[in-house]
Amino acid sequence: xxxxINVREERKGLSVVELAGEIDVYTSPKVKDxxxxxxxxxxxxxxxxxxxxxxxxxxxxxxxxGGLKRVREHxxxxxxxxxxxxxxxxxxxxxxxxxFGMYDSIPAAVKALA
Amino acid sequence: xxxxINVREERKGLSVVELAGEIDVYTSPKVKDxxxxxxxxxxxxxxxxxxxxxxxxxxxxxxxxGGLKRVREHxxxxxxxxxxxxxxxxxxxxxxxxxFGMYDSIPAAVKALA
Amino acid sequence: xxxxxxxxxDSVVVRIPRKAEWVAVARLAVAAVAIRLHFSYxxxxxxxxxxxxxxxxxxxxxxxxxxxxxxxxxxxxxRVRIGTDDAEHEHDHADDIGLFLIRSxxxxxxxxxxxxxxxxxxxxx
Amino acid sequence: xxxxxxxxxDSVVVRIPRKAEWVAVARLAVAAVAIRLHFSYxxxxxxxxxxxxxxxxxxxxxxxxxxxxxxxxxxxxxRVRIGTDDAEHEHDHADDIGLFLIRSxxxxxxxxxxxxxxxxxxxxx
Ligand SMILES: Nc1ncnc2c1ncn2[C@@H]1O[C@H](COP(=O)(O)OP(=O)(O)O)[C@@H](O)[C@H]1O
Ligand SMILES: Nc1ncnc2c1ncn2[C@@H]1O[C@H](COP(=O)(O)OP(=O)(O)O)[C@@H](O)[C@H]1O
Numbered sequence: 001x002x003x004x005i006n007v008r009e010e011r012k013g014l015s016v017v018e019l020a021g022e023i024d025v026y027t028s029p030k031v032k033d034x035x036x037x038x039x040x041x042x043x044x045x046x047x048x049x050x051x052x053x054x055x056x057x058x059x060x061x062x063x064x065x066g067g068l069k070r071v072r073e074h075x076x077x078x079x080x081x082x083x084x085x086x087x088x089x090x091x092x093x094x095x096x097x098x099x100f101g102m103y104d105s106i107p108a109a110v111k112a113l114a
Numbered sequence: 115x116x117x118x119i120n121v122r123e124e125r126k127g128l129s130v131v132e133l134a135g136e137i138d139v140y141t142s143p144k145v146k147d148x149x150x151x152x153x154x155x156x157x158x159x160x161x162x163x164x165x166x167x168x169x170x171x172x173x174x175x176x177x178x179x180g181g182l183k184r185v186r187e188h189x190x191x192x193x194x195x196x197x198x199x200x201x202x203x204x205x206x207x208x209x210x211x212x213x214f215g216m217y218d219s220i221p222a223a224v225k226a227l228a
Numbered sequence: 229x230x231x232x233x234x235x236x237x238d239s240v241v242v243r244i245p246r247k248a249e250w251v252a253v254a255r256l257a258v259a260a261v262a263i264r265l266h267f268s269y270x271x272x273x274x275x276x277x278x279x280x281x282x283x284x285x286x287x288x289x290x291x292x293x294x295x296x297x298x299x300x301x302x303x304x305x306x307r308v309r310i311g312t313d314d315a316e317h318e319h320d321h322a323d324d325i326g327l328f329l330i331r332s333x334x335x336x337x338x339x340x341x342x343x344x345x346x347x348x349x350x351x352x353x
Numbered sequence: 354x355x356x357x358x359x360x361x362x363d364s365v366v367v368r369i370p371r372k373a374e375w376v377a378v379a380r381l382a383v384a385a386v387a388i389r390l391h392f393s394y395x396x397x398x399x400x401x402x403x404x405x406x407x408x409x410x411x412x413x414x415x416x417x418x419x420x421x422x423x424x425x426x427x428x429x430x431x432r433v434r435i436g437t438d439d440a441e442h443e444h445d446h447a448d449d450i451g452l453f454l455i456r457s458x459x460x461x462x463x464x465x466x467x468x469x470x471x472x473x474x475x476x477x478x
Contacts, residue, residue, distance in 0.1 A: 001252045001388050024255075024325045025284040028239040055273075057280045058326040086273045094325055115263050115377045138380075140373040140407040169398075171405045172451040200398045207457045208450055238370035240378055245363035249389060253365055257382040266373060 004113075005034045010011035010100035012108055016047040023060030031060065035067040044076025044093065047109040056087055061096060077101070079109035117141035119148045121164040124224055127190075134166035137174030145174065149181040156191025161223040165195055175210060182214065191215070193223035240299045244283075246292055246312055251283040254297045258308060265267050265306055267351055275306070275349050282310040282345045285314035290314065304351055305335070309322040311344030315331045359458045366426045371417055371437055376408040379422045383386075386424045388400065390431055392476055399458040400431070400474050406451035407435040415468050429476055430460070436469030440452060 003021040068078045079101040091097040103109040117135040179193045193215040205211040217223040242257040244250035255276045262272045292314030300307040336348040367382040369375035384405045387397045393420040411420045417439030461473040
């Protein structure tokens with residue numbers, strides 16, 4: 001019922017944010033803070049790894065969309081790593097799958113930002 | 115939240131009852147029926163495998179005690195297989211660990227009934 | 229009004245403070261009801277999300293101290309009613325992703341006069 | 354009366370039909386509250402069992418249509434009150450394994466006049 005956030009610098013200006021747990025109205029502010037802190041430091045290319053996320057709702061989507069909007073202002077982008085069908089379904093239903101890059105692995109997501 | 119019951123004849127008069135899931139006020143009647151049916155058939159030595167039981171409460175204990183009482187009337191016995199500390203704790207607290215044989219594996223539990 | 233057939237059997241009610249930290253409790257309680265009714269894994273995930281969205285909506289746009297989630301099981305469906313203890317204000321059901329998800333994931337959704345959301349999910353067996 | 358310190362924050366209430374099939378819902382809802390309060394895994398299992406025993410007791414020896422489980426979180430503990438909607442009969446708290454388990458697993462247990470069970474579990478950090 002909680003969220004764990006791990007941030008790892010892949011290369012200058014590109015970080016991998018690994019999320020684990022549940023992203024809901026209670027935990028999404030923590031994700032927002034972590035993503036916001038990265039952008040404030042000038043990291044405009046983000047891979048967000050959702051492989052260990054068991055649950056995401058509209059507040060989580062809102063945080064991802066907000067992050068994407070901010071990095072785009074600096075020419076950056078966000079790639080998601082996600083294979084969980086239940087979570088992919090939510091990105092499908094909302095049409096967000098067309099806005100984010102969605103990949104099956106971290107290397108694929110990193111490559112897409114190259 | 116439900117229970118799965120598998121019965122396997124080990125040898126004449128000795129069966130292994132494998133329980134999986136949760137044994138509570140809702141599911142324990144199913145266990146009672148399964149154990150009762152075996153005893154009705156003349157199986158008086160029972161190994162009850164609790165390894166895949168995630169939860170047991172007093173209604174489940176009551177069913178096991180009831181089964182033990184019935185088989186003892188025919189010179190039989192009940193051995194339990196259980197290594198889950200949370201479940202062992204309940205048998206400890208109630209003192210039932212002294213009434214049932216409790217073993218770490220099915221072979222050990224079968225051997226104890228030999 | 230709903231897509232359900234048959235008499236309601238029993239209802240399960242969960243009341244939480246209207247605060248983000250308790251939404252997970254409502255979500256899990258409804259999931260437990262749905263497990264008992266033999267919804268599929270995917271249907272249960274849909275229900276959890278819809279309940280969370282309705283609670284999030286209540287936290288963001290409604291007022292009041294508590295959120296009440298009432299689960300009414302029917303033969304072939306579960307009806308969930310989510311509302312707050314304060315019905316005395318203007319209700320905003322302006323569309324956002326949350327309400328859109330509820331409508332996408334549930335079989336029937338109506339917005340009550342007092343700000344509550346009434347939603348039904350059918351059991352497909 | 355209880356072993357708890359501090360003001361209660363928010364309470365979570367779960368109401369189920371007084372029927373065996375719904376006890377698991379009460380158990381899981383209380384577990385979800387306990388997770389939020391950062392009880393340990395073992396403490397959560399203890400709480401689930403105590404709640405189930407109190408519900409089982411209400412089903413076997415009390416009367417009424419529903420069981421209400423009220424969870425009151427404190428800084429250092431969770432107090433759970435379990436009772437039925439019928440207080441108009443003789444209450445039997447004669448000892449059985451269930452009540453014995455509740456007293457063994459919880460830090461403080463009192464039996465209310467109207468047949469309810471009030472029990473407190475401390476968070477050990
Ligand atoms: N399907 C969509 N595609 C692109 N952007 C969207 C979509 N749905 C919502 N948004 C945008 O995402 C942001 C967050 O949405 P939402 O979480 O619903 O509201 P809030 O801004 O209140 O958190 C908003 O700016 C909204 O315009
Ligand atoms: N610690 C114990 N050791 C041995 N037998 C016990 C113990 N506790 C209860 N029993 C017996 O187990 C049976 C079932 O107990 P319980 O589940 O509490 O009541 P019920 O008979 O109403 O189901 C009873 O016959 C009781 O006497």
